[in-house]
Amino acid sequence: xxxxSQSPSNKVTEKGKDVELRCDPISGHTALYWYxxxxxxxxxxLIYFQGNSAPDKSGLPSDRFSAERTGGSVSTLTIQRTxxxxxxxxxxxxSLGGPLNSPLHxxxxxxxxxx
Amino acid sequence: xxEVEQNSGPLSVPEGAIASLNCTYSDRVSQSFFWYRxxxxxxxxxxxxxxxxxxxxxxxxxAQLNKASQYVSLLIRDSQPSDSATYLCAVNGGETSGSRxxxxxxxxxxxxx
Numbered sequence: 001x002x003x004x005s006q007s008p009s010n011k012v013t014e015k016g017k018d019v020e021l022r023c024d025p026i027s028g029h030t031a032l033y034w035y036x037x038x039x040x041x042x043x044x045x046l047i048y049f050q051g052n053s054a055p056d057k058s059g060l061p062s063d064r065f066s067a068e069r070t071g072g073s074v075s076t077l078t079i080q081r082t083x084x085x086x087x088x089x090x091x092x093x094x095s096l097g098g099p100l101n102s103p104l105h106x107x108x109x110x111x112x113x114x115x
Numbered sequence: 116x117x118e119v120e121q122n123s124g125p126l127s128v129p130e131g132a133i134a135s136l137n138c139t140y141s142d143r144v145s146q147s148f149f150w151y152r153x154x155x156x157x158x159x160x161x162x163x164x165x166x167x168x169x170x171x172x173x174x175x176x177x178a179q180l181n182k183a184s185q186y187v188s189l190l191i192r193d194s195q196p197s198d199s200a201t202y203l204c205a206v207n208g209g210e211t212s213g214s215r216x217x218x219x220x221x222x223x224x225x226x227x228x
Contacts, residue, residue, distance in 0.1 A: 045216070
């Protein structure tokens with residue numbers, strides 16, 4: 001596709017359940033980012049993948065959060081044992097090259113609601 | 116201290132005026148600076164990038180960078196109601212942030228017709 005694709009667009013889950021969020025970046029983009037945005041707040045960095053390098057996981061808020069990127073393309077963000085404070089919009093972005101001078105292209109996000 | 120701080124909004128300007136949005140960052144060795152615009156309910160989109168001290172102009176938008184003061188700003192000339200959005204400052208390439216892009220919390224701009 002022409003842009004970053006995220007699925008599902010909306011997800012409602014019960015507290016304690018696991019969820020998987022998917023991101024399909026722009027073809028050819030080597031860098032992939034996950035951010036989280038709570039209502040009325042800025043973007044909170046979660047994790048960054050660049051090519052075959054080890055991912056930068058420094059933003060993951062707890063060990064309930066994990067992410068992988070298969071074949072340098074599609075990425076999945078998994079949240080185990082969801083809590084109400086996990087409710088937010090999860091945004092994925094990709095960029096063509098290195099982080100210093102390649103703009104991020106964002107997907108439309110997944111709105112996660114934990115009840 | 117937050118890594119990236121933006122002046123608290125909301126900011127309201129009349130149509131045709133200049134809107135000035137400000138951002139400071141804490142990591143002195145940061146290298147890349149971006150302004151993103153986010154309409155309500157939408158994802159951020161890049162509007163300006165700047166890497167060296169001085170001004171960079173693109174249409175009605177001008178980004179200004181002063182690394183000595185650790186300050187970056189965005190000026191919007193001839194503001195239009197369609198410019199009403201939240202503007203996010205983003206910084207990367209520093210010792211703290213490294214490879215990740217760190218965002219401020221954004222300034223909400225309203226342009227009144």
